[in-house]
Amino acid sequence: MKLEGVELRRISMPLVSPFRTSFGTQTSRELLLLRVVTDEGEGWGECVAMVDPLYSEEYLEGAADVLRRFLVPALAAGGPLEAHRVATVLEPFKAHRMAKAALEMGVLDAELRVEGRSFARELGAVHDRVPCGVSVGIMDSVPQLLDAVGGYLDEGYVRIKLKIEPGWDIEPVRAVRETYGDDVLLQVDANTAYSIGDARHLARLDPFDLLLIEQPLDEDDVLGHADLARQIATPVCLDESITSARSAAAAIRLGAAAIVNIKPGRVGGYLEARRIHDVCVAAGIPVWCGGMLETGLGRAANVALAALPGFTLPGDTSGSGRYYRTDITEPFVLADGHLSVPTGPGLGVVPLEDELAAVTVSTEWVPA
Ligand code: NPQ
Numbered sequence: 001m002k003l004e005g006v007e008l009r010r011i012s013m014p015l016v017s018p019f020r021t022s023f024g025t026q027t028s029r030e031l032l033l034l035r036v037v038t039d040e041g042e043g044w045g046e047c048v049a050m051v052d053p054l055y056s057e058e059y060l061e062g063a064a065d066v067l068r069r070f071l072v073p074a075l076a077a078g079g080p081l082e083a084h085r086v087a088t089v090l091e092p093f094k095a096h097r098m099a100k101a102a103l104e105m106g107v108l109d110a111e112l113r114v115e116g117r118s119f120a121r122e123l124g125a126v127h128d129r130v131p132c133g134v135s136v137g138i139m140d141s142v143p144q145l146l147d148a149v150g151g152y153l154d155e156g157y158v159r160i161k162l163k164i165e166p167g168w169d170i171e172p173v174r175a176v177r178e179t180y181g182d183d184v185l186l187q188v189d190a191n192t193a194y195s196i197g198d199a200r201h202l203a204r205l206d207p208f209d210l211l212l213i214e215q216p217l218d219e220d221d222v223l224g225h226a227d228l229a230r231q232i233a234t235p236v237c238l239d240e241s242i243t244s245a246r247s248a249a250a251a252i253r254l255g256a257a258a259i260v261n262i263k264p265g266r267v268g269g270y271l272e273a274r275r276i277h278d279v280c281v282a283a284g285i286p287v288w289c290g291g292m293l294e295t296g297l298g299r300a301a302n303v304a305l306a307a308l309p310g311f312t313l314p315g316d317t318s319g320s321g322r323y324y325r326t327d328i329t330e331p332f333v334l335a336d337g338h339l340s341v342p343t344g345p346g347l348g349v350v351p352l353e354d355e356l357a358a359v360t361v362s363t364e365w366v367p368a
């Protein structure tokens with residue numbers, strides 16, 4: 001394949017309800033989509049960076065800039081266009097993993113469509129459907145939270161993740177346990193909102209039998225997570241800190257990660273995500289697939305990844321309706337708490353022309 005160019009498409013999708021985390025409240029999702037155009041066909045990539053660098057250091061316009069200025073030109077000049085070569089060709093440029101992941105995803109989609117193979121088959125999926133969890137934002141009150149959780153349980157979600165921060169942690173967890181019982185698979189995500197001095201406070205979550213606590217400390221504080229893990233009974237899971245298979249191996253060796261959240265965007269792509277899966281399986285560490293409020297495009301690829309054998313915990317692979325009234329692809333809808341793994345070529349889904357047009361803010365052509 002030969003690269004002809006990449007269309008950068010900014011889209012804006014309203015959320016069905018505000019989503020509050022320890023780093024802020026989102027009411028709409030601004031996203032950068034990549035249409036990778038080759039001499040043999042097209043592929044779609046989705047960049048998960050937010051508008052503001054609040055989850056990680058990457059942000060939407062930064063990703064667009066590095067793609068336009070460095071990544072697309074390097075890929076165009078980098079020899080035969082093959083998905084498995086993309087990360088190597090882009091390696092001279094430091095970090096910018098979400099931008100690189102989006103470009104690799106688009107190339108992989110184009111390549112697999114030509115070859116008639118699915119993401120699931122390419123990545124090594126062993127299931128045809130995956131169990132789904134849901135991430136529940138910080139709310140103004142406990143009754144409001146219980147309402148939201150009850151609604152998701154009624155929809156069939158098999159695992160609940162509560163976003164927490166100082167002042168919204170022990171009581172919401174207690175309330176969910178008391179209302180919905182000990183059988184609900186329950187976990188929490190702090191998005192780096194605590195410090196090691198909070199260890200004794202976080203140990204108060206121990207009695208609630210949580211599956212895990214996700215990223216309580218700073219992303220660069222791997223040693224702190226190892227120290228914390230010795231002071232609390234809840235298993236420590238890393239999200240933001242895991243940026244590569246190498247960093248996953250290091251975190252596991254240090255005792256900082258009993259469980260790993262895998263997000264392809266955060267680690268530079270689906271191929272690196274699979275390597276993290278392999279590292280974790282070899283070390284006996286359970287993994288699950290995170291979520292970044294993806295459209296149906298990113299959701300399709302995530303569901304394929306979540307069907308690999310080491311994904312033994314339900315992920316944040318929610319249905320489209322968790323976030324969006326209208327998705328830009330055929331929506332992903334839960335059946336019995338599961339989503340079906342797409343089987344068609346590439347992602348197995350394509351943007352619906354009208355829906356895509358309705359959410360498009362701007363397009364920019366970056367020639368090869
Ligand atoms: C997490 N995701 O696991 C992230 C964080 C997150 C589903 O909890 C806009 C774009 C809003 C990306 C909010 C979930 C977001 C976002 C939260 C990512 O840490």
Ligand code: MG
Pocket residue numbers: 189191214215239240261290
């Ligand atoms: Mg997280």
